[in-house]
Each structure stands twice: as structure tokens, then as C-alpha cells.
Amino acid sequence: MIFNPEYESMDIEARVKLQFARLKNLTEKLYYHVPFYRGKMEAMGISPRDIRSMADIALLPFTTKDDLRETYPYGLLACPQAEIEEIHMSSGTTGVPVVDAYTRRDIENWEEAMARTLAGAGGSRNDTVQNCYGYGLFTGGLGVHYGAKRLGANIIPMSSGNTQKQLMVMQSFGSTILTGTPSYALFMAEEAEESGINLKKLGLKAGCFGAEPWSENMRREIEERYGIDAYDIYGLTEITGPGVAFECEAKNGLHINEDLFFPEIIDPETGKPLPEGEKGELVFTTLVKEGTPLLRYRTRDVTFLRREICACGRTTIKMNRLFGRTDDMLIIRGINVFPSQIEHALIEIEGTDPHYVIIVDRGSNHLDEVELQVEVKKEFFSDETKRLEVLRSNIETVMKSKLGLAMKVKLVEPKTIERSIGKAKRVIDKRTI
Template identity: 75%
Template structure:
């Protein structure tokens, strides 16, 4: 389903014209109303009069998460405070939280972006959406809620946690669509199996999952356990929340709502644009935001653009599913490794459970040592030791082949690795301690 054909199927020429007009207005607004940006642009000798084409965006300054933290709480506000109707922010676990402030127009834009997102996953007004993203200052719960309401679907605002109740409501109310993190979807599937609930017999037939990187094989695992289609969605608090990009029924890349958010891919080292189709860091400019609009925000997420026409009919650019984040990337003995690469390789090995933990230490020889803890099916611990050893050897061989580094594999029993009702913690890097 295409929620807004006028904008999602707009011609490239018309979209570029709209983007350029909005970019010029944004630059003028930020220069006039936000001292932080005025100082940045003055240092570069740039004004809105220097923006003649979309390519001129490269002349403009970047914005980073550190910039947002340094301007906490309201240094990035671009409108009178009495126009703000809602505030969201990140957890702030590694410093000052990142704040996003919304005018009523911003909320309306968010509703639109998330309606497109959920519609991309097949949501219609006839669906019952069980929303298990967290509510509160986190953007996940409210974003999915707004989008489903905009479509006209029925929303069950469950938030995260209390899994037994989630399963009860799922059965009693006939949930047809699930929204949560992919790791929590797997956890619910585990709990359902333990409680004797066959998810495949329920009306639930689709889900939109995001807020953390997840691999193609993890998607297959979720789809197999629920008997449904699992769609990837993307967003971040700094830009608006969820609703920035989403998969359609083709499941071949995420459509960017680029009439609302202008995307770029840059070399994270140089800050320059990379050739189209080449992997790099994702950057977004909020073209229509009023409360806390951002110019060239560096997301730290790694992906690339896919320009081939999509079978769904949308003309918006697609980005490949995330490979990881520049700040999540592990450098192991000189080799760059993303946790999602390990996950993708691991989930293709029969006998393993979809739960793992990567522990990185610096050994006595000052070389990096990586232990991959993997949950395996219970029968391996009830069978011969040589069968368990064979599985461990197989996993180590697959990792060596796929990643070009040696990992020490530790097989653990089911339910050993701590579960999360939100974003899963997959890496413990003791080298930083």
C-alpha cells in the first residue's frame, strides 16, 4: 500500500525542485533563528544566497551529536518556545541527552512519515497494531502510534515489557501487525513457544521492526517463528524519530521519505560525498522541521543508496539495510567488523539459537581476543560431547571464512544470554575499560 502517491511517486525533477526550495528556506531560517548555525555559517562565509543547486549542500556545515549535547537543553530551538507542543529525547546514557522539540506541524509531518512507513509494511485501516516500542521520551512508541492512527488502524499501545501480557493481548484482540525492536520480537517468540502459544495460528501476519541494526538472517528467523512478513524501518530521535525510511513489500532496501529528509552518503573520514552506490556514512537534513531542524546531521550509520526502480512504484531513493554504525564497528587486529556481519553468518548455522554476545578483550600479548558466546539448542547439551565440539568448530570455521579473523567460540545453553525488551546489547568491549 502506498499511503501518499503524490509525494512517494513524485517525479525526480519535481522532487528535486521541492527539495531545493525547502533547503534554501531552511538555511535562511537556521541562520536567522539559531545562533549555533549562524556562527557555523559565518565561519564558512556561507548564506542561503550561496545555495543554487542541491549539490551546494556540500558547502554547508555538518551537525554532530556532540553539537546537540553541547546545546542542551534548548540551544537548537528554531522557533518561539510557545509553539512547541511535544518534546522527545534520547536516554543520555553516554552524556547529555539529545533533544527533539516538535511544533504541531512537526507532529503532523511525523504522523505522515510514519503512516507511509507502516503502510509500506502493509498496514491498512483494517489492521490491529500491537505497538511494543517504548512510550515516553523515547520516540519509538509515540511514532508508531501516530502513524497507525493516521492510517486509521486500531492501536494497542502496549509499550515494551510484560511479555506474558503481550501474548495474552495478541491472542485475545487478534493483533494483525506488530511493532517493536527485532530482538524483542525474537524474545516474545521464545516466550510464546515456552507458553505453548503457536504464533503461526494467530491473525498476526506482518511486523515493522527497527531501532537497532539487524541482519537478513535475523529477519528470516522472525518470519519463520511468526509465519509473517518482517519489515525493516529506520529513524532516529535527532531527525524526527521513526519514519525516516522504510521497506516496502519488495523488501529490497528502505525508501527514504526524501521530500521531508534530504539524504547524503559521505566518506566518514573526509566528509566528502562518495560515488553513488558506494558504502559510507548516512547524513540527513530535515527539510521541513520547525522546532529543532538540523542541517547535515551525521548519523554514524553505514549504508549505501540504491537507485534502481522499485517494483512497488515509489520513486524515492532507497538505502540498503544498515551495516552498522561507525561507533559500533569493531577493529579486530586491523580488520573492520560490524556485529551485524557476525549475526548474519551465525544465524545461517543450524543448531544455534538467535542469541549471541561478542566479548572483546586485550590479551597478555596486547593482541585483541574475541569471544563469541552463542546459545545453541538444548539437545546439543543433552547429546554427545563430540556433537557439541563439532558445532563449535563449524561456527569458528564459518566466522574465519566470512570475517577473515579468528574468534573463540563459547557455546552456552538456551536462556543463558541476557534478554532485552528494547535494544539488545550485543557487544562488550573491555578494551575501552
């Protein structure tokens, strides 16, 4: 289902004209009303009159998370404070939080973006959305909430945690769409299994999962356990929250809401724009944001963009599912490794569950040592030591082949690795302790 064909299926040339008009308006607004951005532009010797096409966006300055922290709380505000209706902040627990301030129109655009997202998963006014994203300063809960209301669906604002009650509500109210982090969805499935609940016999038909990287392996696991279609959604607090991009029924890349957010891919080292199809760092400009609009925000997420004819009828550009983050990248013995690469490699190995943790430490010889702890499926874990040794050896071989890195693999029993109701913790780097 396409929620808003006028924008989602817009002629590409017409969309470019719309984007440019909005970029010109945004650039002028920031130059004349936000001293932070005026200072950046003047330091680069540019002004709004230098922006004559969408390609000229490359002339504009980047914005980083450090910029947002240094201007906390209202240094990037582009409108009178009295027009701010809502505030959200990053979910991180360390450092100064980043602030996203919303006017009434910003909330309406957020509702629109999230309604498109839920519709991409087949959602309509006839659905009941059980929302397991956390409510509060984190954008996930209210973002989905606003989108479901705009869609006309029934919304159950469960928030995260209280898993037994989640399962009870799912059964009692016939929830049809589940939203939350993929790791929590798997945790709920484990709890349901232990409680004797057959999730496939409930009314669920789809799930919208995000807020953390997840693999095709996790998707298959979720779809098999719930008997649903699982869709990837993408967003970040700095830009607006969830609703920036979403999968349609094709499940072949995430459609970006291009009329609202302009994407670029850059070389993370040089900052130079990369051509379509080439992997690099994802950058976004908020084309219509009024409260705290951002120019060329460096997300640190690694992906690539591609424009293709989609079977769903949308003409918006797609971003590939994330490969990882430039600041999550581990450098181990001179080799660059993303935790998500390890998860992708585990897809090939029968007998493992999508639960793992990477422990990096310095050995007695001062060289990096890596231990990969992987959960083994219940039916595979037995007293047959030889069978487990073959599996362990196989994982080590695959990791060496895929990543070019030797690591020690430790097989652990099901449910040994700590679960999280939020973002799963995949890396323990002891080298910095």
C-alpha cells in the same frame, strides 16, 4: 499499499525541485534564526545565497551528536519556544541527552511519515496495531502511535515489557500488526512457545521492527515463528524518530521519505560525498522540521543509497539495510569489525540461534582477545560432544574467512544469553574497563 502517492510516487525531477525549495527555505531559516548555525556558516565563509542547487548542500556544515549535546536543551531551537508542542530525547543512559522539539506541524509530518511506514507493511484502517515500542521520551512508541492514528488503524499502546500480557492481548484483540525491536519480538516468541501459544494461529500478518540492527537471519526466524512478513523500519531521535525510511513488500531496501529528509552518503574519514551505490556514513538534512531542524546530521550509520524502479510503485531513493555504525566499529588487532558482520556470518551456519554476544578483552600478552558466545538450537544441543565440537570449529572457520579475524567461539545452551526488551546488547568490551 502507498499511503500518499503524490509524494511517494512523485516524478523524480519534480521531487528534486521540491527538495531544493525546501533546502533554500531551511538554510535561510537557520542562518537568520539559529545563532549556532549562523556561526558555523560564517566560519566556513558561506551564506544562504551560495546554495543554488541540491549539489551545493555539500557546502553546508555538518551537525554531530556532540553539537546537539553542547546546545542542550534549546540551543538549536528555530522557532519561538511557545510554538513547541512536544519534546523527545535520546534513549541513551550516559552523557547529556539530545533533544528533539516538535511544533504542531512537526507532529503532523511525523504522523504522515509513520503512516507511510505502516502502509508499506500492508497496514490500513482495517488493522489493529499492537505497539511494543516504549512510550515516553523515547520516540518509538509515540511515533508508531501517531502513524497508526493517521492511518486510521486501531492502536493498542502496550509499550515494552510485560510479555505475558502482550501475548494475552495479542490473542484477545486479534492484533494484525506487531511493532517493536526485533530482539524483543524473538523473546516474545520464545515465551509464547513455552506457554503453548501457537503464534501462527493468531491474526498477525505483519511486523514493523527497528531501533537496532538486525539481519536476514533474524528476519527469517521472526517470520517463521510468527507466520508473518517482517519489515525493517528506520529512524532516529535526532531527525524525528521512526518514519525516516521503511521497507515495502519487496523487502529490498528501505524507501526514504525524501520530501521530508534529504539523505547523503559521505566518507566517514574525509566527509566528502560518495556516489550512489558506494558504502559510507549516512547523513540527513531535515527539510521541513520547524522545532529543531538539522543540517547534514551525521548519523554514524553505515549503508549505501540506490535509486531503482520498485515494484511497489514508489519512486523514492532506497537505503540498504544497515551494515553497522562507525562508532560501533570494533578495532581488533588492527582489523575493523562491525558486530552486524558477525550476525551476517552466522546466517550460513546451521544449528545456531540469532542470539550472541561478543566479549573483547586484553590477554596476558597485551594483545586483543575475542570470545564469541553463540546460542545453539535446542534440538542441536546434546551430549554428543563431537557434534558440538564440529559446529564450534565451523563457526571459527567462517568467522576467520568472513572477517579475517581469529576468535574463540563458545557454544551455549538456548536462553543462556541475556534477553532485552529494548535494544539487544551485543558487545562487551572489557578493554576500556
